[in-house]
Amino acid sequence: MTKDNTHLMGEVEVVVVATDGSEYSDGAVQEAIFLTQSYGAKLVVLHVIAIDSYSATSVHATSATLRLESKEYFENIKKMTDDSGIECVVVIEESYQPDKTIVELAYKHDADVVIMGRHGKKGLLKLLVGSMTSKVIGHGFPQVLVVPKDFAIEGEKVLLATDGSEISQFAAEEVLSMIKHCATLQEVYVLSVATREAGLDDARQLAEAICKRNTKEKTRDLTCFPMASVGRPSVVITDVALEKKVDMIIIGGHGKGLSKLLMGHVTEKVIGRAPCAVLVLEKGKR
Numbered sequence: 001m002t003k004d005n006t007h008l009m010g011e012v013e014v015v016v017v018a019t020d021g022s023e024y025s026d027g028a029v030q031e032a033i034f035l036t037q038s039y040g041a042k043l044v045v046l047h048v049i050a051i052d053s054y055s056a057t058s059v060h061a062t063s064a065t066l067r068l069e070s071k072e073y074f075e076n077i078k079k080m081t082d083d084s085g086i087e088c089v090v091v092i093e094e095s096y097q098p099d100k101t102i103v104e105l106a107y108k109h110d111a112d113v114v115i116m117g118r119h120g121k122k123g124l125l126k127l128l129v130g131s132m133t134s135k136v137i138g139h140g141f142p143q144v145l146v147v148p149k150d151f152a153i154e155g156e157k158v159l160l161a162t163d164g165s166e167i168s169q170f171a172a173e174e175v176l177s178m179i180k181h182c183a184t185l186q187e188v189y190v191l192s193v194a195t196r197e198a199g200l201d202d203a204r205q206l207a208e209a210i211c212k213r214n215t216k217e218k219t220r221d222l223t224c225f226p227m228a229s230v231g232r233p234s235v236v237i238t239d240v241a242l243e244k245k246v247d248m249i250i251i252g253g254h255g256k257g258l259s260k261l262l263m264g265h266v267t268e269k270v271i272g273r274a275p276c277a278v279l280v281l282e283k284g285k286r
Contacts, residue, residue: 009143014042015111016114028116031277033077033086043089044089046102046105049093114144115146133271137282142282144280145278148275154184158250159189159246161233162210166283167282175188189224189227189240190207191240192227192228195230195231204226211224234273238273246276249276253281
């Protein structure tokens, strides 16, 4: 994300980034630093060491080894944030349920957004196509931003995936807010996917209604493209994101239709296939 992009996700005072210390978390960490700097916010770096309940006798030895191995990694992050003038806190904890601990710590530190990498190797982010990320999202945290390895958010193009559910309407409100406040945002794509041909007209009307709101409210001179398609939601969403070269896919966390499946295979497949960042929203967003 560019330094001048200060309002892509509304007001942000505390950013939490969850990292396992692997290269797969690099994009998330880098984006967290850029985001924190642009907002003048506080950064909390979480490293949760997963404890295997079946080998409890070696917990302390394993934890000590992992802490030692990650010492240099977190010292480097602290140096980067210090050089950038960012207030940064590093929190290292052990947990039998890392996903729950991530969310509990995020709430404890009053985080506005949790940023995570897409894959990992051990500890915090042992991800298989976003499995840990899906678990974190499943706890209902208001904003979870998933960033692929070596990806930077420029803040110029976003894709809203909507199905007409309450949560997707909430996500639409957030996108309209982005249009108002994000100076770098140039193009918004609103996509509704019908699983059958019979639902295509409704999907088209849904996408058009959101774009018409932007035109009616005259939020900004920005192009909003309504799109509708028939197919498997995760495939269509990620294919469109790739075709349009968007920086971010925005999608609601719960609801009916598409978003009802998010905590099943759709979210994992979107996260796993996405060529860009994915922002999952819950209605509890402050």
